[in-house]
Amino acid sequence: MPVSLQDIAARAVQARSRIRKHIYQTPLIPARRIGQEHDAKVLFKAENFQLTGSFKLRGALSKLSSPTAQGRLITASSGNHGIGAAFASKVLSKDLTVVLPETVVLAKLENIKMFGVDVILHGAETGLAEKHAQQLAASGSYTYISPYNDAEIIAGQGTIGLEILEQLNEVDNIFISMGGGGLLSGLGSVLKAYRPQTKIYGVCASNSKALAASIAAGHVVETDHLPTLAEAVAGGIDEDTITLSLATSVIDHVVECDEAEILRSVKALAVQENIIVEGSAALALAGFNQVANTLTGQTSVILLCGGNVDQDFIAKVVCSV
Structure with missing residues (x-):
């Protein structure tokens, strides 16, 4: 049976009551520098600080x-x-x-x-x-x-949206990295149910973009999966995934980013914001950077989905030219 965004939003409220004693309510951190050159207000929803380092x-x-x-x-x-x-x-x-x-x-x-x-x-x-x-x-x-093709999994990710609604009076845009679609579907369903004017940007990695390609085609399609710094969002999706219809119903814009853009965003977060994240989290910032010149005067949330990285990786990124 199809699952609606209203159903996911309702389940997210129930899920929050079950899980809240086991998780952190993660902070919504104003950017120090990112967004300033475009007069855009940027805040980071820091799931990289979640108890296990990820949403x-x-x-x-x-x-x-x-x-x-x-x-x-x-x-x-x-x-x-x-x-x-x-x-x-x-x-x-x-x-x-x-x-x-x-x-x-x-x-x-x-x-x-x-x-x-x-x-x-x-x-x-x-x-x-x-x-x-x-x-x-x-x-x-x-x-x-399933890590994404399950209504209760999706509802759990939707609890992030409930927190954002409590932490921020107005949010014009939110940037979310796209993998199997559980995060995009859950968070997007909650925001569209309670604040439908918020624009949802789904950001995919050029090297592995099964969900984005499937949204464009209107059905699940297979794509090549090349190595990517955003390895947490890499891989295909189930033929019967409920995230395709949910993601299609909530998403306003899809932004595609290459490896160079992801790398620059990992470094920008580390150097400019003092925030260490993995490539899949930096992917969301890379998407924002592509369209930042169109967001003057607006408030944008960038979802930092995880921070579980090898120390050697961060050392190489920060020291890169």
Whole structure:
């Protein structure tokens, strides 16, 4: 059955009551320098400061605390959802296995293992890890939990929108990185339900843009998945994903960014704002930078979705020319 944005918004309110004792209400931080040259007010919703370093904790807690998460559970992740799900499984006493691509960032892998869950490495990218987890679940040994194609996961991500509505009286635009669409669908549904005048910008990486291409086509399409600094949003999407219709209904603009733009944005956040984030979070800023000259006098929120990075990566970025 199709899921409406009104349904997701209602579920987000319910999810918040279940998960709020386990998460941080993350700050909305005014930019020090970014946006000034265009006379645009910019604020960062800092999910990189979330308890597990990513917004993914919200969706994982929402799902694992719901009645549908029973028995032996299995999920797939590029890393951040795996960390959130592993944390949720520990605090909620759930039996969980996490399937990760063989290319997972080492820091994320170590964080997942820290919570004592079973880990399987499979495939060169997240889409292949998802298919493997689904195949294992189809054997009857597990209940599969999608990192994005699930109403309770999406509702958990939507709790970010409820916080923003309380933290900021007016928001003209919000920039959200696009992966499987759970964040875009959840946050977008809440904002469109309560503040429909807010413009939703979905930002995709040129090297892996399955959701953006599917929105443009009106149905799920496969795309090439090349290496990207925004590895947390890389990979394909399920053929039956509910995020496609939700994302299509809430999104106002799609912005596509290349690797050079993502790299510059990671560095700008570190050097100009003293904020350390991963490439998928900087992707949202890269999208803002593309259109900033059209946003004079407006208030824009940039969603910093995660900050789980290797120290060597940040050192190389900050020292780059």
